[in-house]
Amino acid sequence: MAKLIIVVDKAQDWAPFYQYDGVMTLPNYLKWSATNKQRTRVINLCRQAQYLGTAYYCSLLAEARGHNVMPSVRAFNKFNRHEIADIADDVPITLLNQLNKALIDETSTQLTFNIYFGETELKALKKVATYLFEAFPVPILRVELQKKKTWHVKTLKIGSVHKLSESEQGLFGNILERYSHKIWRVEPANKKFKYDLAVLIDAKEKFPPCTPKALELFVKAAKRAAMDVEHIGAKDIHRLAEFDGLFIRETTAVNHHTFHMALKAEREGLAVIDDPNSILRCGNKVYLHTLFEQHKVPMPDGVMLFKQDDDSLVKAADTLGLPLVLKIPDGSFSRGVVKVKTLSELKTQLCALFEQSAIILAQRYTFTEYDWRIGVLNGQAIFACKYFMARNHWQIYKHGTAKTESGGFSTCAVADVPSHVVQAALQACAPIGDSLYGVDVKQDGDKVYVIEVNDNPNIDDGVEDLHLGNKLYDLIVSDFIRRIELKR
Known part of the structure; x- marks a missing residue:
């Protein structure tokens, strides 16, 4: 800590x-x-x-x-060079609209209030306070609003703790307690926990990488190893320095708060899984395709298609044949991945996908009843599952308008997996990093094809942990401790 x-x-x-x-x-x-x-x-x-x-x-x-x-x-x-910031030209229209909507019933033409670590007692201005704190991150930000035809931010000033009134002192103290709650914690002489780990989750996520039960099992494993665990959310980014490590158990993306939190945690000197480089490298299928080419990782034949090229359709069909698979670079959970059987389908899907990305990855289609998922941590395979295709579908996930269906699974010991499957998974992870990965591998007899490497693999109770049980969580905790000690 x-x-x-x-x-x-x-x-x-x-x-x-x-x-x-x-x-x-x-x-x-x-x-x-x-x-x-x-x-x-x-x-x-x-x-x-x-x-x-x-x-x-x-x-x-x-x-x-x-x-x-x-x-x-x-x-x-x-x-x-002064205490007052001139931001008249920097406030976005969306924020000004929010400001005027929040103060629609305000009768005065001047309003001054404080923002403490991004929070204010004026509930209507919560979003405004959050934006201003992110733009001007100071402990006390004194905001002066003025209304002419509409409300606008007149001045911002760095506030002083010694100038707070008694009621303001109470509010500041309570918010500081939330912002850095561990300063109020009286440490016992025989401290129970040696390490502090933040686990980033989103309770509202539809397809989280951990079930609630799996998170509970991880917490129990951490406590056995003298590690305290706290679940945090995106809003807790400014609290990261309180912890020794960050475990991201929310689906990651580069243009997302998960990536920003990983970057900040790494700058703070925390042990981070998933680290920013892994998110960056695994989050783009075009990048992985190029990386696998350079490092001779076995994968399906594929070509990159560019939006500005008029011959993309012909190039894909002539090189790979039909059917083939089209992928947007940053899709996940089978989203943004489509199979096309005819030239007409290929043309239609390419037009739709090029609206989302300037580059599309096309790959040769290979059907298998299941994909291997090999869990890899610090260059070692730690779990193995077979993920079967959804019923009457060619992918593991079948997304419908009402619900999403998935296929079954079968968990086994890593030692029981064909050696060339495990070797392909380890070979795919080597140029990416030493974090926690889930490698999807198709096996067609003696041939194997790495489909992708996931930087944020699922660890669900009764699935990935079915063979190892609690030992799987112990392995992850142990590796976190190793990483923390290396940082120290």
């Missing part, structure tokens, strides 16, 4: 709040950091927010020490 330091100009600035041994003045923080090399997170509440003031120097020197600090120097620089 990172050490949390709160820096103030004067000790009395913190007097209204709970006492905490991590509250220091700037000189004391600099003395402390000179001899302490642990991972550190700094919340800078110094008064002098202007350029070259104590607040500016606090963040500048914290960054020089490799500490994670809020506000960052970059955030201070947005205030143009």
Whole structure:
């Protein structure tokens, strides 16, 4: 866990709040950091927010020490060498529309309020507060709104903790407690947990990579290894420095908060599964196709089709024959993957898919009753399943208008999988990284074809863990601890 330091100009600035041994003045923080090399997170509440003031120097020197600090120097620089930011031309129309909708019943023409770590007591302005905090991430942001014909943001100012009223102090303290809740936790002398792991989930996700029961089993495995686990969501991105590791159990994508959280966690020095490079490399089928070509990984014959090429249809049909499979680069769970049997279907589907992507991957169609899914962690195969095709369908998932159907499965020991299947899976993962992967392999007699490598493989109770049981979760926890210790 990172050490949390709160820096103030004067000790009395913190007097209204709970006492905490991590509250220091700037000189004391600099003395402390000179001899302490642990991972550190700094919340800078110094008064002098202007350029070259104590607040500016606090963040500048914290960054020089490799500490994670809020506000960052970059955030201070947005205030143009003063305490006030000029953002009149930077506020998007959608935010202004939201602002005017929220204040439709407001009778005054001026409104001033504070945003504390992205939160405000004005519920109607919650989305506005979130946007402004993401654009200007400072602990206290004082916002002045003005109405002429419509409402607009007049000024933004860095707020000061010593200027808060008693009621504002209470609100600030409660929000800070949520933002960095572990500073209020009194650590017992015989601390039970040695490691802290964040598990990113989305309870509303339709096809999550872990069932609730599997998540419970993972938590139990973690506790057996002295690891504390907390489930977090996308809104907790600013809390990542509290943890030693991040386990992403939400379907990932590059243009998605999962990727941004992985990047931030990696910058913070956390052990991360899935790491950003794995998300980037596995999230695009065109990239994987090129990577497999370079590293001689066995895969179906394929060609890349470009939207601007007039001969894409002929190129695909002549090279691969019919039927063939068309894939958009970033599809998942069988979405964005279509089989075409005729030239007419090929033309229709290409037109539709080119609306979503400038490049389409076309591959030779090979039917098998099932796909192997080989789970790989740190270059070792840890589980093996057969995923059977959905009934009367050529894919594992059959998406309908009302529901999605999937085929059955069969789990077995890795030792019982044909060696060339396992070898192909390991060969496919090697140029990607050492994270947790699920490799889909088709077996046609003595021939094998790697279909794709998933950076966020399913681990469901009663499926992937059917052979190993709790040992599967123990293996993942053990590897997290290995990664955390390497970071230390």
